[in-house]
Amino acid sequence: MGLAKKRHLSILPPEELPGTKAYTVLRAARKIFFMHGFSAATTDMIQREAGVSKSTVYAYYANKEALFVAVVQAECWAFQETIRAIKFSPGKLRETLSALAHTYLDIVLSEPGSYLYRIIVAEGIRFPALASTFYMAGPHVIAAMVAEHLASAVTSGEVDLGDVELDEAANVFVNLVRSEPQLLYLTHPDAAPSSQQIDRWVKVVIDTFMRAYGCSCYRIS
Template identity: 50%
Template structure:
């Protein structure tokens, strides 16, 4: 089992408590006392599993990213199905980045990045870059099947462009309007627009 998913029940309890405290208060304002009280364990138990607040925050971030990306990892390329693949990628990614937890986590990480750049870097690698790696693999298969043509660009560049296009407007809007929630229809309409634009750029000419 990965470090992001501890097998010990007390470690999982601490991680769940830390997740709640960090998302409510941010990293700087959160204290070990808050986390210990939320978890219902002693401070020594917290430190036995997570020696520093930074290590605990990293564990929370990586566990959340692992949970979010599990849906992406189940997506597979099917021959003659690149449009359906892109729709699935776009909708799944939007469901991730627009979830209340992901938006709250993103706000915390952006706010803390100047003080704790390593924390932000770990999130970037475990979240956005992991999604792009998964999309790169899938889009490479579509290109190998002759369904996409990147025109000399790499599959990674195309995947990065797609990911940025997908999350751009809606993520920006809901990061700055925390009281609002997107509808299913809104998400699907934006996904449709992103797929249309991407295919206009990279669909292979038949």
């Protein structure tokens, strides 16, 4: 794969509404964590960025760890909403898988997605609870959504998973999708795969997946 301009994905608002102090603090925390990482970031930095008093920060978030968990949950919530908007239509599994793959790559190749992933990998050994929070709120939920689509595809007769569990097949698909494009972006942080390269990769992934699990009338030769 070659390299192209990197992508951006806007964060959607968390439970705290935009305009509230809690939201202001969370946006400031997001900026500081993404800029400095978890270990180097401090609540003093976040307080100054938010333009509020330290007591205001602690009124909403007990400590730096709680702030980071809130940032992770807000980012993952935003990511989940884009996946959740994709609906399955019987007979159109390929179209559904293509939409899921492209949307998921938009997430992992976005600046927020890559920043968050880098922080989690860097801090996971020292703060396993933070890494677990990310996994359960992000990749685990995404795979569960894919599994729901695959369950519908089993019902419509488009796939036959045999003795493979739905969650196992979903994880196979999700990991195939993000593998090479994400690795390329992580090792070339100033660029991302082009749209043409992503289109090609998604086709290869779906063809591979359907050869393995697609029922005869839906497989490619």
